[in-house]
Structure formats: structure tokens, C-alpha cells
Amino acid sequence: MVTVNTIFSDSIEIKGSKFIAHLMPISVYEEEMKRLREEHPKAVHWVSASRNLNEFDQIVESAHDDGEPRGTSGKPTLSVVQGSDLIDAAIITVRYFGGTKLGPGGLVRAYADAANAAVAVAELLPYEKKFVHTIASDYKNISIVEYEMAQNAIRCLSKTFGEKGAEFTVEGSEENLEKFFAALGRSVEKKT
Numbered sequence: 001m002v003t004v005n006t007i008f009s010d011s012i013e014i015k016g017s018k019f020i021a022h023l024m025p026i027s028v029y030e031e032e033m034k035r036l037r038e039e040h041p042k043a044v045h046w047v048s049a050s051r052n053l054n055e056f057d058q059i060v061e062s063a064h065d066d067g068e069p070r071g072t073s074g075k076p077t078l079s080v081v082q083g084s085d086l087i088d089a090a091i092i093t094v095r096y097f098g099g100t101k102l103g104p105g106g107l108v109r110a111y112a113d114a115a116n117a118a119v120a121v122a123e124l125l126p127y128e129k130k131f132v133h134t135i136a137s138d139y140k141n142i143s144i145v146e147y148e149m150a151q152n153a154i155r156c157l158s159k160t161f162g163e164k165g166a167e168f169t170v171e172g173s174e175e176n177l178e179k180f181f182a183a184l185g186r187s188v189e190k191k192t
Contacts, residue, residue: 001085001086001087001126001127002084002085002086002087002124002125002126002127003025003086003087003088003089003124003125003126003127004023004024004025004086004089004122004123004124004125005025005125006024006025006123007022007023007024007025007028007032008022008023008024008118008119008121008122008123009021009022009023009118009121010114010117010118010120010121011114011117012110012113012114012117013098014098014102014106014109014110014113015098015100015102015106016098016099016100017095017096017097017098017100017102017110018095018096018098019093019094019095019110019111019113019114020040020093020094020095020096020114021077021091021092021093021094021114021115021117021118022036022091022092022093022094022118023086023089023090023091023115023118023119023122024089024090024091024092025088025089025090026050026051026052026088026089026090027088029048029050029090029092032090032092033046033048033092036092036094040094040096042096043094043095043096044067044095044096044097045065045066045067045068045073045093045094045095046066046092046093046094046095047064047065047066047068047073047074047077047092047093047095047111048062048063048064048066048074048077048090048091048092048093049061049062049063049064049074049075049077049078049080049081049090049091049115050062050078050081050089050090050091051078051081051082051086051087051088051089051090052087052088052089053087053088053129057129059087061078061081061082062078063075063077063078068095068107068111069104069107072104072107072108072111073093073095073107073108073111074111075108076107076108076109076111076112076115077091077093077111077112077114077115079112080112080115080116080119081115084119084124086119086124087127088127091115091118091119093111093114093115128173128174128175129173129174130171130172130173131171131172131173131174131177132157132169132170132171132192133169133170133171133177133190133191133192134167134168134169134170134190134191134192135167135168135170135188135189135190135191136165136166136167136168136188136189136191137165137166137167137168137187137188137189138164138165138187139164139165139166141165141184141187141188142165142166144184144187145166145168145184145187145188148180148183148184149168149170149180151183152172152176152177152179152180152183153172153173153176154170154171154172154176154177154180155170155171155172156168156169156170157169157170157171167191
């Protein structure tokens with residue numbers, strides 16, 4: 001399985017209609033859909049498909065036609081996501097109508113081609129399952145914790161300060177988290 005860690009876009013044009021496909025991490029899907037609807041107010045459709053793993057390691061998929069004839073846009077986009085073996089990723093395709101109807105077959109090809117174009121320009125990364133932990137650190141060790149996060153590709157999801165120190169919620173692969181905790185030793189307290 002592969003994934004992406006940033007947004008990649010490409011577009012195609014068929015019979016005057018423009019299809020702009022955006023491949024993104026699932027974590028930014030909601031805000032990106034909102035941004036694209038605001039950025040493209042004259043577009044007629046915002047078709048999407050996503051694929052991710054839930055907490056039980058089950059694949060969850062969704063496809064939305066957004067007003068296009070049923071099965072002609074979301075499903076072909078999802079097929080590209082599946083065929084590329086993407087996980088924790090989504091594609092949103094913005095369509096500007098060019099005046100010529102493409103018919104069901106033409107729509108299926110257009111949305112699949114647009115999604116494939118976005119995947120083709122993307123930097124696909126091997127998928128690694130991420131784990132989330134909460135740790136506590138004294139004030140004197142905060143800079144060490146932040147340094148080790150950077151060294152071990154650990155993402156800080158949140159940091160809160162209290163009377164005795166800071167509490168970090170961190171995310172990383174199992175291997176990177178093991179290195180992170182080994183480097184910190186007793187300078188942190190693992191909460192979860």
C-alpha cells in the first residue's frame with residue numbers, strides 16, 4: 001500500500017469540460033473540499049473518493065458523484081484509488097462544464113483519466129501505520145523531546161503546558177516511536 005503526505009493536482013480537458021483532480025492525505029479532505037468549493041464557485045461538480053484504514057485495520061471506502069449521473073464519477077475515481085493501492089488518501093475532482101454532454105461512458109473515462117493524471121504526478125510513499133501516544137515531560141526536558149521528535153519523524157499533534165511540565169500527543173510509525181522512546185529514556189512519562 002502507498003499513501004501521500006501532501007496535495008498533488010493535475011487537470012485534463014475533454015470537449016470543453018475541464019476536470020481538475022486533487023490527490024491528498026485523508027486528514028486534509030474536509031478542509032480541502034471546503035477550500036475547493038470556495039476557490040471554484042463556477043464549477044458544477046466536486047466529485048470525491050477516499051480510502052482509509054479504520055481503528056480495526058479495516059479498509060473503509062467512499063465515493064460521491066455530487067450530482068453527476070449515478071456511478072459515472074465517484075466510482076471510477078474510487079477505482080483509480082483502489083488500483084493505485086492508495087490508502088489514507090482522497091481524490092477530489094472539480095469539473096467545469098464545457099457545454100457538450102459527455103454521456104455516461106465519457107464521464108466514466110473523464111473522471112478516471114483525471115484521477116490517474118493526479119496520481120501520475122504524485123510522490124507516492126510506502127504506507128506505514130501510525131500510532132498515537134501521549135507523554136508528559138518536565139519543563140527542563142521539553143527541548144530534548146522536541147529535538148527527538150524531529151530526529152525520529154514524530155509528528156506533534158498537540159502540546160499543552162501545565163504546572164509541572166508539558167504534555168505532548170505524538171504520532172509516528174511503530175519503528176520511529178520505538179527509537180523516539182529509547183532516545184528519551186526516563187526523561188518522559190508515557191501516558192498512553
